[in-house]
Amino acid sequence: MSDAGKFILRVQDLQVYYPVETGTLFKRQTTMLKALNGVSFEMAPGESLGIVGESGCGKSTLARAILGLQQPTSGRVLWQSEPLHEMDATTLREKRKELQIIFQDPTASLNPRLKIGEIIAEPLHNFYPRMDKLQVEERVKGMMQLVGLLPNMLNRYPHEFSGGQCQRVGIARALILNPKLVVCDEPVSSLDVSIQAQIVNLLKNLQKKLSLSLIFIAHDLSVVKSISERVMVMYLGKVMELAPREEIYTRPRHPYTSDLMRAVPIPDPEVERNKMDIVTYGDTPSPMNPPSGCPFRTRCPWARKRCAEDVPILRRVGGEGKVACHYADEIELPE
Amino acid sequence: MRKFGYKTRSMAVTGKKLLEVEQLEVVFETRDGEVKAVNKLDFSMQSGETLAIVGESGSGKSQTALAIMKLLAANGEARGAARFYGRNLLEMTATEINEVRGEHIAMIFQDPTSSLNPYMTIEEQMLEVLMRHRKMSRKDARLRVLEMLTQVDIPDPQRRIRQYPHEYSGGMQQRVLIAMGLLCQPELLIADEPTTALDVTVQDQIKRLMRELKEKFNTSILLITHDLGVVAGLADKVLVMYAGQLVESAPVDEIFYRPRHPYTAALLKAVPRLDQVGDYDMHPIPGNPPNLLNLPKGCPFRNRCEMAFDACKQMPQVREVVPGHRLRCFLDGDALK
Numbered sequence: 001m002s003d004a005g006k007f008i009l010r011v012q013d014l015q016v017y018y019p020v021e022t023g024t025l026f027k028r029q030t031t032m033l034k035a036l037n038g039v040s041f042e043m044a045p046g047e048s049l050g051i052v053g054e055s056g057c058g059k060s061t062l063a064r065a066i067l068g069l070q071q072p073t074s075g076r077v078l079w080q081s082e083p084l085h086e087m088d089a090t091t092l093r094e095k096r097k098e099l100q101i102i103f104q105d106p107t108a109s110l111n112p113r114l115k116i117g118e119i120i121a122e123p124l125h126n127f128y129p130r131m132d133k134l135q136v137e138e139r140v141k142g143m144m145q146l147v148g149l150l151p152n153m154l155n156r157y158p159h160e161f162s163g164g165q166c167q168r169v170g171i172a173r174a175l176i177l178n179p180k181l182v183v184c185d186e187p188v189s190s191l192d193v194s195i196q197a198q199i200v201n202l203l204k205n206l207q208k209k210l211s212l213s214l215i216f217i218a219h220d221l222s223v224v225k226s227i228s229e230r231v232m233v234m235y236l237g238k239v240m241e242l243a244p245r246e247e248i249y250t251r252p253r254h255p256y257t258s259d260l261m262r263a264v265p266i267p268d269p270e271v272e273r274n275k276m277d278i279v280t281y282g283d284t285p286s287p288m289n290p291p292s293g294c295p296f297r298t299r300c301p302w303a304r305k306r307c308a309e310d311v312p313i314l315r316r317v318g319g320e321g322k323v324a325c326h327y328a329d330e331i332e333l334p335e
Numbered sequence: 336m337r338k339f340g341y342k343t344r345s346m347a348v349t350g351k352k353l354l355e356v357e358q359l360e361v362v363f364e365t366r367d368g369e370v371k372a373v374n375k376l377d378f379s380m381q382s383g384e385t386l387a388i389v390g391e392s393g394s395g396k397s398q399t400a401l402a403i404m405k406l407l408a409a410n411g412e413a414r415g416a417a418r419f420y421g422r423n424l425l426e427m428t429a430t431e432i433n434e435v436r437g438e439h440i441a442m443i444f445q446d447p448t449s450s451l452n453p454y455m456t457i458e459e460q461m462l463e464v465l466m467r468h469r470k471m472s473r474k475d476a477r478l479r480v481l482e483m484l485t486q487v488d489i490p491d492p493q494r495r496i497r498q499y500p501h502e503y504s505g506g507m508q509q510r511v512l513i514a515m516g517l518l519c520q521p522e523l524l525i526a527d528e529p530t531t532a533l534d535v536t537v538q539d540q541i542k543r544l545m546r547e548l549k550e551k552f553n554t555s556i557l558l559i560t561h562d563l564g565v566v567a568g569l570a571d572k573v574l575v576m577y578a579g580q581l582v583e584s585a586p587v588d589e590i591f592y593r594p595r596h597p598y599t600a601a602l603l604k605a606v607p608r609l610d611q612v613g614d615y616d617m618h619p620i621p622g623n624p625p626n627l628l629n630l631p632k633g634c635p636f637r638n639r640c641e642m643a644f645d646a647c648k649q650m651p652q653v654r655e656v657v658p659g660h661r662l663r664c665f666l667d668g669d670a671l672k
Contacts, residue, residue, distance in 0.1 A: 054534035054535065054536065054537075055505075055534055162623045162624060162626075163392070164623055165623060192391035192392055192561065192624070193391065193561065193563075193602060193605045193606055194391060194601065194602060194605045194619060194620035194624075195619070195620075195623070195624075196605070196607075196617075196619075197605045197607070197617035197618055197619030197620075198619035198620075198621070200617050200619075201617050201619060204617075219534065219535065220535045221609060222606075222607040222608070222609050223607055225607055225609065225615060226607060226615045226616060226617045245615070249609065249612065250612055259536055260535060260536065261609055262539075263535040263536045263538065263539040264535055264564065264609050265538075265539070265542070265562065265564025265565055265567060265568055266564055266567065266608060266609070266610050267563035267564050267566070267567050267591065267603055267606050267608070268567055268591060268610075269567045269568075269587050269588055269591050269592075270588075271567070271610065272564070272567040272568035273568070275568070283504040283505075283506050283507065283537060284504070284534065
């Protein structure tokens with residue numbers, strides 16, 4: 001099979017810059033905020049990819065670009081081999097059926113004046129205005145059942161639901177058009193721990209059942225562990241590491257991945273008391289003024305001269321995964 | 336100078352408990368009726384201790400903290416007692432509580448950005464604390480502020496003190512707030528989700544800082560959080576809340592290694608763990624948290640509880656199962672193994 005057919009989504013050297021006004025009142029300057037700075041990856045149909053990074057790493061911009069909601073500064077997004085951002089409006093609208101999104105804040109992303117049934121049916125009205133009323137209702141009810149909502153809740157309003165239930169509505173709305181790719185932008189970050197696990201398990205089951213391609217965005221590595229077959233770690237608009245989950249969780253190769261992993265507190269007092277070493281120093285630098293060379297070098301204990309000079313490329317260092325670190329094969333990361 | 340017989344350091348030697356909360360109730364008057372956010376809560380804290388109140392949204396953990404500080408929303412009312420070295424905070428007048436706030440009890444909040452005044456430099460807002468409570472001169476106060484900023488690892492404090500909050504990152508802002516909270520060396524620091532709004536790597540730094548400062552200043556901390564990982568690293572004792580009530584409270588190791596309430600056990604299992612190699616499963620708690628406006632009769636957790644039986648239709652009372660371990664459940668937790 002050719003590469004083109006093997007992948008449903010290909011992102012090639014994607015860059016998204018936002019102009020930002022800086023300086024004083026009389027000395028306005030426009031600086032470029034490099035939200036995405038050369039991101040490339042591929043996704044196979046039915047694959048589940050986790051994208052992890054802290055605030056300002058570009059993960060949400062990437063989500064928007066993949067869905068065609070954000071025009072890239074340069075680079076391409078190939079959706080089933082066709083460049084998404086070069087399509088005309090009619091073609092893009094057709095493609096939108098195949099590309100759906102689930103948002104972070106389930107209550108804010110549902111119209112409070114619409115009934116749950118209307119919210120879930122809206123994409124159908126949009127794309128199939130002539131669809132029979134009964135048929136719509138049947139589809140909506142079937143979808144509600146699929147996401148674990150009782151079909152008789154159809155006539156209730158979002159405020160009558162808990163956060164977890166609202167997120168189920170959001171999932172039903174995203175799936176009703178039978179999309180091929182669903183991007184979940186921090187879908188559980190605002191939910192309680194006990195509900196988080198419910199939603200992750202639901203998405204995991206639906207992904208398998210409907211053979212969806214799924215992108216799951218999160219700000220820490222613990223949530224994507226269960227759902228993602230491959231995990232991509234981002235920092236300041238760049239990919240630091242991209243590896244199958246078996247590899248990334250047992251043997252992270254980038255110092256940042258390792259820090260991100262060790263920073264997540266473990267609910268075990270003994271383990272926490274014995275965690276002596278300081279994980280990461282300092283703060284993430286501003287994306288308006290990222291460091292030269294490797295973006296992580298200002299916080300990396302292994303940084304050397306070369307890290308300030310050359311930008312490390314994403315490359316294979318043993319194993320299946322790729323890592324963007326000059327010294328990935330030399331350094332020994334802590335357990 | 337302190338009108339109510341308080342001498343800053345003399346409070347600790349009275350031998351009275353640092354904080355004793357008795358039958359605390361927080362009730363909100365809403366359009367849909369009365370909501371009981373906190374229901375008959377009892378707990379106490381010794382000096383130097385860190386107590387974590389753990390619970391999910393709507394459990395009443397934050398309202399407990401706000402009630403103690405008399406910071407409830409206008410439609411909220413606190414009943415019962417919260418005694419700070421024997422004096423009931425809930426009965427204090429506005430002037431009295433203002434003497435306690437900042438001086439004896441300090442509070443830091445979840446979102447550092449909205450806790451700092453964007454129109455004032457860091458220096459101005461920090462000096463205010465010392466000039467107001469300690470009647471210090473500007474010069475002395477400034478020295479103390481600089482010293483405190485060094486303690487919380489703000490680099491180059493001489494320069495940064497003149498900056499505005501927006502020039503600080505989220506982690507730095509939280510450091511400033513912690514420093515500000517500790518300026519008067521309060522006996523009690525209430526930290527309401529102090530790490531939740533921060534990035535994981537920064538969370539870890541703030542957690543370490545809090546642990547260090549606690550040892551250095553012997554400050555007691557009342558930690559309000561939903562994050563069991565943070566609790567494991569910081570707390571001495573843990574109180575678990577559900578639907579406004581205490582469900583379990585015990586020393587930290589007891590809670591984590593020998594949880595007795597089915598909710599505590601389920602919550603511990605629900606946290607995804609990075610240290611368990613090869614385990615890719617998530618363990619949710621079925622069902623949804625109860626609606627406080629319409630609580631079911633009996634144990635509020637029973638609809639989601641695997642062990643629920645007939646008796647759970649009645650409300651179980653809190654009892655001490657082993658010394659120091661309180662539990663609101665008809666079972667004693669042995670079946671949870």
